[in-house]
Each structure stands twice: as structure tokens, then as C-alpha cells.
Amino acid sequence: MADTVLYEVSDGLATITINRPDAMNAMNMEAKVALRDSLLAAAEDSAVRAVLLTATGRAFCVGQDLKEHVAVLGTEHTMSTVREHYNPIVRAIAGMPKPVVAGVNGVAAGAGFGFALAADYRVVADTASFNTSFAGVALTADSGVSWTLPRVVGPGRAADLLFFPRSITAQEAYELGIATKVVPVDDLPGEAAAVARTLAAGPTLAYAALKESLAYGTAHTLDEALEKEDELQTRAGASADHGIAVQAFLAKEKPRYLGR
Numbered sequence: 001m002a003d004t005v006l007y008e009v010s011d012g013l014a015t016i017t018i019n020r021p022d023a024m025n026a027m028n029m030e031a032k033v034a035l036r037d038s039l040l041a042a043a044e045d046s047a048v049r050a051v052l053l054t055a056t057g058r059a060f061c062v063g064q065d066l067k068e069h070v071a072v073l074g075t076e077h078t079m080s081t082v083r084e085h086y087n088p089i090v091r092a093i094a095g096m097p098k099p100v101v102a103g104v105n106g107v108a109a110g111a112g113f114g115f116a117l118a119a120d121y122r123v124v125a126d127t128a129s130f131n132t133s134f135a136g137v138a139l140t141a142d143s144g145v146s147w148t149l150p151r152v153v154g155p156g157r158a159a160d161l162l163f164f165p166r167s168i169t170a171q172e173a174y175e176l177g178i179a180t181k182v183v184p185v186d187d188l189p190g191e192a193a194a195v196a197r198t199l200a201a202g203p204t205l206a207y208a209a210l211k212e213s214l215a216y217g218t219a220h221t222l223d224e225a226l227e228k229e230d231e232l233q234t235r236a237g238a239s240a241d242h243g244i245a246v247q248a249f250l251a252k253e254k255p256r257y258l259g260r
Contacts, residue, residue, distance in 0.1 A: 098208060
């Protein structure tokens with residue numbers, strides 16, 4: 001993978017780190033391709049049971065690199081990056097059949113906000129902030145924000161944050177449900193990794209089913225959701241990890257999951 005995005009797998013955890021600190025981790029072409037391909041690699045790797053998405057420096061990701069973007073303004077490629085890069089990145093995060101933790105070390109704006117929202121769990125530094133940013137540069141939402149943000153904060157608050165972009169502090173993000181957990185900035189790397197490693201050691205197929213059922217339930221009726229739950233529970237009940245969990249419970253031991 002390119003140096004703009006670092007990729008490491010250890011003990012079932014893939015750590016993907018956006019690494020353009022001097023540019024506040026803005027997404028240039030190299031970074032977008034590397035992030036997309038890293039996420040797809042993690043999704044396909046059976047040795048990976050959870051993903052930690054984080055960044056170096058004082059920003060998580062401020063979205064599109066506008067210095068690069070200005071070069072294609074007015075051409076057929078002006079917004080092709082949404083289809084070619086941002087959509088696949090968000091689909092890879094949200095559709096990953098394993099948990100994704102975002103370790104938000106600093107400002108997350110525009111597409112960076114979208115990447116964080118697509119994750120299943122967001123550990124946020126107390127100095128971090130969020131900003132939709134899109135309307136500030138005369139653009140509409142992308143990177144899944146039109147879908148994820150209303151589901152997290154409600155449609156009315158989402159419209160406010162999109163029409164009137166502003167910096168959302170870590171504390172406000174927690175109160176709105178954007179941040180799952182807020183920790184001191186110096187503790188962010190360890191805390192985010194601890195959450196991700198706990199998930200990497202857990203029942204991977206059950207987590208995948210939980211992600212699928214949550215996404216399904218947002219767009220279907222109760223009866224349809226009940227049918228989906230039956231389908232997914234049948235699958236989970238046949239997993240090796242379910243048998244391990246039941247035996248461990250009866251033996252009053254801690255289960256050691258295999259991820260299958």
C-alpha cells in the first residue's frame with residue numbers, strides 16, 4: 001500500500017492509518033486509491049476480524065484535497081471521485097463483514113466525517129471536532145453523509161448541520177451520538193486499539209450479522225426485519241463460535257472465539 005495510507009495486520013486486527021499529516025490528511029488521488037484498496041483488502045482477508053481506521057497528526061481527515069481538486073474543475077472529471085473513490089470507501093466500511101472502529105484523533109470534515117460515520121464504533125479524542133463542510137464549498141453531501149447523519153442525529157438536526165456547517169466539538173458529538181466514546185487525546189491510540197482488539201477477539205460472524213441486521217432494519221418494515229432476524233440467527237446459530245460460547249457459558253469460562 002502507498003505511504004499515504006499505512007496498512008498493518010496483527011492478531012486479527014487490521015490497522016489502516018491515513019498518513020498525510022502535513023495536509024491534515026486531505027484526500028488526494030493517491031490517498032483515496034490507497035484507502036479504498038486497503039479497506040477492500042481487509043474485507044477479503046480471512047485473518048482480519050476487525051478494522052481500526054485512524055490517522056496521523058492533528059486531523060483525522062478533512063475530506064477532499066482542494067488543491068488537487070481545483071485542477072479538474074469544469075472538466076468531466078470534476079466529481080468523478082465520488083463514484084470512483086468515496087462511494088467504494090464508504091461501502092467497504094459500512095459493508096465490511098467485521099466490525100470497523102474509527103479512532104478519530106482530530107478534525108473530521110466532509111468526506112472524513114462520512115468515513116467516521118460509516119464505522120460501527122467511534123472513539124474520539126477530546127480535542128477532535130466534526131464538520132459537514134460541504135455547503136461551505138457549494139457542494140452537497142457525499143461519502144454517505146446524507147444516509148448516515150440523519151440516522152445518527154435525526155433528520156432535523158442533520159439538515160441544520162448540513163445547511164449551516166460548523167465545528168462540532170467532541171463533547172457535543174458525544175451528546176448527539178456521533179461519538180461513541182470520548183477520551184483524552186493522549187489516550188486515543190491505546191483506547192481505540194483496545195476497543196478494536198476486543199472486537200477482533202469476538203464472534204466475527206455474529207458481528208457481521210449484527211451489522212447486516214441494523215442496516216436492513218433502517219429501511220424495512222417490522223415484519224421484514226423479523227424475517228431477516230430469523231435468517232441471520234439461523235446462520236449465527238450454526239457457527240462454531242456459537243457452540244464455543246454455549247459450552248463456555250455452561251463451564252463458566254471465558255469463550256475463545258475462532259471467528260467462524
